[in-house]
Amino acid sequence: MSLLATPFYDGNTGSxxxxxxxxxxxxxxxxxxxxxxxxxxxxxGTTQADRIVEFVKANELIVEWLLETHVHADHLSATPYLKTRFVCAQSGxxxxxxxxxxxIDPDAPDPERRFDRLFExxxxxxxxxxxxxxxxTPGHTPACVSYRFEDLVFVGDALFQPDFGSGRCDFPGGDAAMLYQSVQKLLSLPERTRLFTGHDYGPCGRPVSYLSTVAEQRRANVHFGNGAGEDCFVKMRAARDADLAPPALLVPAVSYNLAGEAGLAAVGG
Ligand SMILES: [Fe+2]
Structure with a gap:
């Protein structure tokens, strides 16, 4: 039977x-x-994460993996919490x-202590x-990866919905040229491949959505569609990033996601 993906949306962070x-x-x-x-x-708090816990329980599932597409700068990760609920799950x-x-934080614990697997x-x-x-799929951050299972790919912040484009590249270690090359990898997948994004904010009043196909992204992505070139993308991304405000939860999110509760306490959370 085919794999099934169920989305859970956090309206506070658009995740x-x-x-x-x-x-x-x-x-x-x-x-x-x-x-x-x-x-x-x-x-x-764990309201969002507990929706996932309830879903897992209701469907009598065994959680094998807790996967992060990258070190998020706009929300705190619930992977440490879910590790306490699903003790056999591996994090990566x-x-x-x-x-x-x-x-960002050389004093943070080694990632090997916080995650079971660091993927290449x-x-x-x-x-x-x-x-x-x-x-x-680095570029938004150096740690960005996408996870491909059959024809489903979870792309994190490398690609957003076609009308919203791509993730910003102005965080430490971010690199627009690198993101361009990463996205070419995704766009070279079979055209029916389904792409699940990390964020959507419902631009221009449309309902939030999470799913696109490679064919749709190739044709209509406002940053990559119709074969837009790398130089053009890098210039566009630099201009756009210069106008973006930092994420509201930047400091607590990155502190927690790299160093856990100790990181949060260090920034007064
Ligand atoms: Fe992100």
Missing amino acids: FSYVLVEPDSGTCAVIDPVLDFCSDSGRT IGAGVREVRSL DGDRIGLGHACGRVIA
Whole structure:
């Protein structure tokens, strides 16, 4: 039976998390789970993550993986919390997290202590009877990876919906030329490949959405469609990033995602 992906949307940060189910074995992977965070009180919460816990319980699933597409700058990750709920699950993130740590917080714990696996490009990920592959897609951050399982690919912030384009490249270690090359890898996949994005904000009042195909992105992505070239993309991205405000949760998110509760305490969370 085919793999099934269920989205969970966090309206506070515009983030999508996913539960990817391999139905024959009843196993699943949780991708980019969100931990609630109140800026005023500095407190975390688990309302969003508990929606995933309830889904897993209701469907009697076994969580094999807790996967991060990158070190998020706009929300706190619920992977540490879900590790306490699903103790047999393995956590994973791209090996580029080492570079993110060295650039942002060299005193943070080694990523090997926070994650069970640090993935390199091409690594395989077993999920029940299915086998996924890691596609390194750096550019938004050095740690960005996409996860491909059959014709489903979870692209994080490398690609947004076609009318919104791509992720910003102005965080430490971000690189627009690198993102351009990463996206070419995604756009070279078979045209029916389904792409699941990490964010959507419902631009111009349209309903939020999470799913596109490679064919749709090739044709209509406002940053990459119709064969837009690398130089053009890099210039566009630099101009656009210069106008973007920092994410509201930048400091607590990056601190927590690299160093956990200690990181949050260090920034007064
Ligand atoms: Fe991001």
